[in-house]
Amino acid sequence: MAADGSTSAAVVCSDLVVRYGERTAVDRVSLRAHAGEVLCILGPNGAGKTSTVECLEGYRRPASGSVRVLGLDPVADHRPLMARIGVMLQRGGVYPMLGPRRALRLFSSYYDHPEDPDALLELVRLGPVARTPWRHLSGGEQARLSLALALVGRPEVLFLDEPTAGVDPEGRLAVREVVRGLRERGACVVLTTHELVEAERMADRVLVLHRGAVAAQGPPGALAGGGGEQEIAFGAAPGLDVAALGAALGAAVHEEEAGRYLVRAGGADTEMSALTASLTAWLAARGLAITDLRVGRSLEDAYLAVLRAHDGDGDTSAPAEEATR
Amino acid sequence: MSMLRPYAAQVGAETYMTLRRGETLLLTVGIPVAFLVFFSTSHVISTGPGPSVSFFEPGILALAVMSTAMVSLGIATGFERGYGVLKRLGTTPLGRPRLLGAKVTAIFFVEVVQAAVLVPVGYALGWQPGHGHAAAAAGEALGAAVLATVAFGALGLLLAGVLRAEVNLAAANGLYLVLLLLGGMIVPLAKLPGALAAAARALPAAALSDALHASLGAGTAVPLHAWVTLGAWALGASALAARTFRWE
Numbered sequence: 001m002a003a004d005g006s007t008s009a010a011v012v013c014s015d016l017v018v019r020y021g022e023r024t025a026v027d028r029v030s031l032r033a034h035a036g037e038v039l040c041i042l043g044p045n046g047a048g049k050t051s052t053v054e055c056l057e058g059y060r061r062p063a064s065g066s067v068r069v070l071g072l073d074p075v076a077d078h079r080p081l082m083a084r085i086g087v088m089l090q091r092g093g094v095y096p097m098l099g100p101r102r103a104l105r106l107f108s109s110y111y112d113h114p115e116d117p118d119a120l121l122e123l124v125r126l127g128p129v130a131r132t133p134w135r136h137l138s139g140g141e142q143a144r145l146s147l148a149l150a151l152v153g154r155p156e157v158l159f160l161d162e163p164t165a166g167v168d169p170e171g172r173l174a175v176r177e178v179v180r181g182l183r184e185r186g187a188c189v190v191l192t193t194h195e196l197v198e199a200e201r202m203a204d205r206v207l208v209l210h211r212g213a214v215a216a217q218g219p220p221g222a223l224a225g226g227g228g229e230q231e232i233a234f235g236a237a238p239g240l241d242v243a244a245l246g247a248a249l250g251a252a253v254h255e256e257e258a259g260r261y262l263v264r265a266g267g268a269d270t271e272m273s274a275l276t277a278s279l280t281a282w283l284a285a286r287g288l289a290i291t292d293l294r295v296g297r298s299l300e301d302a303y304l305a306v307l308r309a310h311d312g313d314g315d316t317s318a319p320a321e322e323a324t325r
Numbered sequence: 326m327s328m329l330r331p332y333a334a335q336v337g338a339e340t341y342m343t344l345r346r347g348e349t350l351l352l353t354v355g356i357p358v359a360f361l362v363f364f365s366t367s368h369v370i371s372t373g374p375g376p377s378v379s380f381f382e383p384g385i386l387a388l389a390v391m392s393t394a395m396v397s398l399g400i401a402t403g404f405e406r407g408y409g410v411l412k413r414l415g416t417t418p419l420g421r422p423r424l425l426g427a428k429v430t431a432i433f434f435v436e437v438v439q440a441a442v443l444v445p446v447g448y449a450l451g452w453q454p455g456h457g458h459a460a461a462a463a464g465e466a467l468g469a470a471v472l473a474t475v476a477f478g479a480l481g482l483l484l485a486g487v488l489r490a491e492v493n494l495a496a497a498n499g500l501y502l503v504l505l506l507l508g509g510m511i512v513p514l515a516k517l518p519g520a521l522a523a524a525a526r527a528l529p530a531a532a533l534s535d536a537l538h539a540s541l542g543a544g545t546a547v548p549l550h551a552w553v554t555l556g557a558w559a560l561g562a563s564a565l566a567a568r569t570f571r572w573e
Binding site for chain 2: 107
């Protein structure tokens, strides 16, 4: 239906609507993602992320609107499209009896020009458990195997549904590395998550879904830089005298957890650089190491502000203190 | 080549998994062998003249086909759906025809293993296949087993396609028990009340055991009604399974 003139987009949704009986799970969502781009669909549980992705994978027929992946209709052109995409489901999806090596070899046989299963095994660091049946793998190992299975056909478009949910740090690292590699190779990656940190780290563009509709979209930086209160987050030795530091900076300083500090300040970017300079000077004068430093509005605050605004509370510039921190 | 490679790999994986599942081997090999030995050596059920193994060997071979094609295939497929395996396969180029084809082929391989165990055990118990043309009898038995495999396999997939994994497990086992008792596999159909026996003859289990009793027991031609019943079930159940089978 929708005449999307652009052929360059690898993934296109136009006015997508998904209904389950009376309930509308996805309400006129439009999105596009290009080759070499990582699009993150972010949103709370039940926002319609999985329903959207399942339409793109051909599992679900839209109630209305259109979806195209690599120019193909995921339902009507199912077979030709499946050879060109990779899918990581939210959970399960592997024969419980098969170990990573057998599962990868089996899946590699489905494709004409597959990746080498043993190389993939090394990439996701499953070599030591290559023969362990899926049902005996840890959650993180299962996620890494699912990811490897999604890669085995050298996909042009990759759909990752909550790839980091319940995954150990090693698994998260593997997911991030793989996503980075795919982008460099020119693949288009569409991933869903409800975890802001992952969106911030992996995405070129974030699309916030809320109650089935697009609440905001843009690069994570732009989303986070949408005005309002800014902050400096930094790491240093635990137990700094935050009162003294606050007095020196003229801004409130909190130790969020041992060794993790947050300076809250008002808006302007120039003010933030002056504040950062004072902060580092104060630490340097006392011979204290700084372990990391981040300036700006946090994506989490931006995200919550977007959701509040989208809920129609009106107060779109609600101060960040009301957020969960 | 590129059409066959996924199919061949899938057949290999399906066969491997079927032969590695302990509970499946119990159902497909353990129980048939135990039944064959027990009923052939005890005299719980009288089977008319001749050594009783001559009745039980064909009957238990029929049971073996039903165990593998209907129960083992149906239950495994139901759980694969529950685990999201079928859903995941839906986004690969494997496709439904090759997946189902591979499952049925794997079933034939398992049946070969079953026969390789049950036939020697039968001979050891004194089984003497009927006179007449041995080659013709074996050919007819094979034909009936293939038709029955399609019919039972489609029934198993039909249940797996419409029921939740746990319900499917119970349903497949329940159906197995009913068809075992009404299938002339252990209890001769002649011992059932007339009306029940007549109804039972319309079921694929009795048709298969009739066919195998004729070809492998008495050494006579398989009766026409058995061919018709098996053919009708194979066609009907396949058509229905193909329509109702779901990936998710």
